[in-house]
Amino acid sequence: MPITLDEVRHVARLARLELTEDELRAFQTELDALLGHFQDLQAVDVTGVAPKPHAVALQNVLAEDVARFGLTRDQALANAPKSRAGLFLVPSIRED
Amino acid sequence: MSEYRLSVGMEVHAELRTQSKMFCRCQVAFGGEPNTRVCPVCLGLPGALPVPNREAIQMVLRTALALNCQVPVDSVFHRKNYFYPDLPKGFQVSQYEETNPIGYHGHLMIHTSKGPKRIGIKRVHLEEDTGKILHLPGGGSGVDYNRAGVPLMEIVTDFPPDIESAEEAREYVAQLRQLLVYLGVCDGKMEEGSLRCEPNISVRRADSETLGTKTELKNLSSFRNVFLGTEYERRRQIAVLETGGTVAQETRGWNEATESSYLMRTKESEQEYRYFPCPDLVPLHFDRADVEAARAALPELPLAKLQRYQDEFNLSPQDAQLLTAERPWAEWFEAAVVAGGDPKAVCNWMNGDFARLLKETGQAAVIPGVESDTEGREPARMSPEILVKVAKLVADGTITGKKAKEVFEKAYMTGDDPASMVEGQTQISDTDFIRQAVADVIAEHPDPVATYRSGKGGVLGFLVGQVMRRTQGRANPPMVQEEMRRQLDETS
Numbered sequence: 276m277p278i279t280l281d282e283v284r285h286v287a288r289l290a291r292l293e294l295t296e297d298e299l300r301a302f303q304t305e306l307d308a309l310l311g312h313f314q315d316l317q318a319v320d321v322t323g324v325a326p327k328p329h330a331v332a333l334q335n336v337l338a339e340d341v342a343r344f345g346l347t348r349d350q351a352l353a354n355a356p357k358s359r360a361g362l363f364l365v366p367s368i369r370e371d
Numbered sequence: 372m373s374e375y376r377l378s379v380g381m382e383v384h385a386e387l388r389t390q391s392k393m394f395c396r397c398q399v400a401f402g403g404e405p406n407t408r409v410c411p412v413c414l415g416l417p418g419a420l421p422v423p424n425r426e427a428i429q430m431v432l433r434t435a436l437a438l439n440c441q442v443p444v445d446s447v448f449h450r451k452n453y454f455y456p457d458l459p460k461g462f463q464v465s466q467y468e469e470t471n472p473i474g475y476h477g478h479l480m481i482h483t484s485k486g487p488k489r490i491g492i493k494r495v496h497l498e499e500d501t502g503k504i505l506h507l508p509g510g511g512s513g514v515d516y517n518r519a520g521v522p523l524m525e526i527v528t529d530f531p532p533d534i535e536s537a538e539e540a541r542e543y544v545a546q547l548r549q550l551l552v553y554l555g556v557c558d559g560k561m562e563e564g565s566l567r568c569e570p571n572i573s574v575r576r577a578d579s580e581t582l583g584t585k586t587e588l589k590n591l592s593s594f595r596n597v598f599l600g601t602e603y604e605r606r607r608q609i610a611v612l613e614t615g616g617t618v619a620q621e622t623r624g625w626n627e628a629t630e631s632s633y634l635m636r637t638k639e640s641e642q643e644y645r646y647f648p649c650p651d652l653v654p655l656h657f658d659r660a661d662v663e664a665a666r667a668a669l670p671e672l673p674l675a676k677l678q679r680y681q682d683e684f685n686l687s688p689q690d691a692q693l694l695t696a697e698r699p700w701a702e703w704f705e706a707a708v709v710a711g712g713d714p715k716a717v718c719n720w721m722n723g724d725f726a727r728l729l730k731e732t733g734q735a736a737v738i739p740g741v742e743s744d745t746e747g748r749e750p751a752r753m754s755p756e757i758l759v760k761v762a763k764l765v766a767d768g769t770i771t772g773k774k775a776k777e778v779f780e781k782a783y784m785t786g787d788d789p790a791s792m793v794e795g796q797t798q799i800s801d802t803d804f805i806r807q808a809v810a811d812v813i814a815e816h817p818d819p820v821a822t823y824r825s826g827k828g829g830v831l832g833f834l835v836g837q838v839m840r841r842t843q844g845r846a847n848p849p850m851v852q853e854e855m856r857r858q859l860d861e862t863s
Binding site for chain 1: 404407409650
């Protein structure tokens with residue numbers, strides 16, 4: 276298989292996914308198939324085809340700079356697993 | 372110890388002065404109660420769709436042009452993926468790739484002790500700011516997303532870096548800040564985090580071709596800290612190398628209190644951010660005509676102003692520097708010159724008494740009816756027209772320089788016409804009047820007169836002073852001096 280188990284483990288860590296050995300192997304097979312599709316795509320000759328920045332033919336869809344009220348604090352915090360003093364509570368972040 | 376060379380790449384993040392956020396219309400402001408300026412878009416709730424802020428894009432375009440950058444025809448937004456609690460969506464919308472950002476391949480000229488120096492700019496791109504993490508007493512961290520999604524412009528210097536000393540690093544940041552404030556795109560308040568500098572610092576032996584391993588320094592909230600932090604890292608890295616160690620690539624924080632750096636987190640590698648074009652945002656397209664219109668609409672930039680004040684108004688570099696430091700101050704000066712003021716006289720009043728009075732009263736110099744102060748300070752009553760009137764009263768000899776200071780201060784406080792203040796107190800330049808006053812003083816002070824005539828010219832000042840006293844300071848001093856000398860010499 277072109278993708279190693281360590282690479283799957285690394286991608287899982289970046290995605291903050293905790294996977295069992297069985298799951299890692301299952302994903303290895305699935306990711307391998309997925310990468311296979313990209314190899315098919317890479318085989319297509321695109322000489323002379325300009326890269327398209329987006330799938331839809333729109334550009335400069337912009338909004339005017341006028342401030343509007345969004346959510347109340349209670350609404351904003353309604354789905355938070357934990358909150359305190361108007362803040363979203365998260366596990367302790369230590370940087371120093 | 373071997374000779375070492377320093378290389379500094381600089382990343383500057385500037386919060387844009389828009390009314391609303393980058394991809395939603397929540398208000399942009401400093402401080403306030405946490406999580407009161409949020410909505411489904413900036414909280415990253417499912418299904419919410421972003422729409423870019425037109426004004427933010429214009430601001431970055433203006434900055435890119437002022438920094439002599441290329442502007443692409445098409446530009447897209449990318450997602451930069453990483454997990455951190457201050458990033459509600461799990462990605463930050465940013466701009467990746469060499470020639471995709473709104474500005475790329477530009478430069479900024481800075482002054483250095485060795486003359487002007489060109490600092491290459493790699494890119495100027497638009498992204499969104501993160502929320503703020505607060506460490507709570509008793510453990511745990513809380514997140515405030517008021518700042519999440521505020522338009523953030525990132526300006527990155529070229530690689531390999533042009534900045535080669537801590538002085539140049541400070542100067543670059545100072546001149547970039549001045550430029551951004553001139554352009555009206557950022558308030559430049561480093562202490563509030565509106566402008567954040569992150570130097571990448573490395574050293575190498577003078578004979579080495581390849582750059583050394585760099586460390587990135589964060590939390591530099593002033594020009595002074597940019598200087599101190601860069602210099603500290605230079606010394607720290609040299610010490611590591613001199614003792615046979617190797618410099619680790621890492622992000623370090625700056626501790627203002629101890630004036631030293633400390634190890635922060637190790638970050639993801641560029642590849643691990645998994646940049647890809649954001650499917651929720653359609654591309655930006657820059658018509659050449661629009662780009663040229665934006666270029667033509669740029670204000671006169673600080674460096675050009677500095678040069679013009681010396682060439683056109685014959686001001687010294689120091690005077691020109693003081694006048695052009697801030698755009699409203701420079702525009703006030705220009706309004707006074709337009710009102711008929713002599714540039715040097717206006718300059719002296721502004722950088723002298725006017726600056727002092729503004730500082731004492733906490734007021735701002737504002738051109739009436741043209742601009743209001745961005746800091747929300749009370750506008751001073753002094754107008755360019757009033758200052759010019761005071762300067763003219765001195766220039767045509769109506770009042771003495773000393774009296775003028777008094778008049779200026781009164782006009783500053785009241786905003787009244789200086790001409791009305793000097794009625795009955797104007798300087799007297801009438802020849803007959805001065806001749807008589809001098810004659811009277813000579814008659815009343817025979818001893819000093821004799822002293823003068825015995826060859827001790829130093830007493831002249833005393834006699835002139837007596838005339839000034841007799842005329843309540845209103846006699847024209849140079850005329851008094853001349854007349855006094857004439858009468859004393861004539862009759863001796």
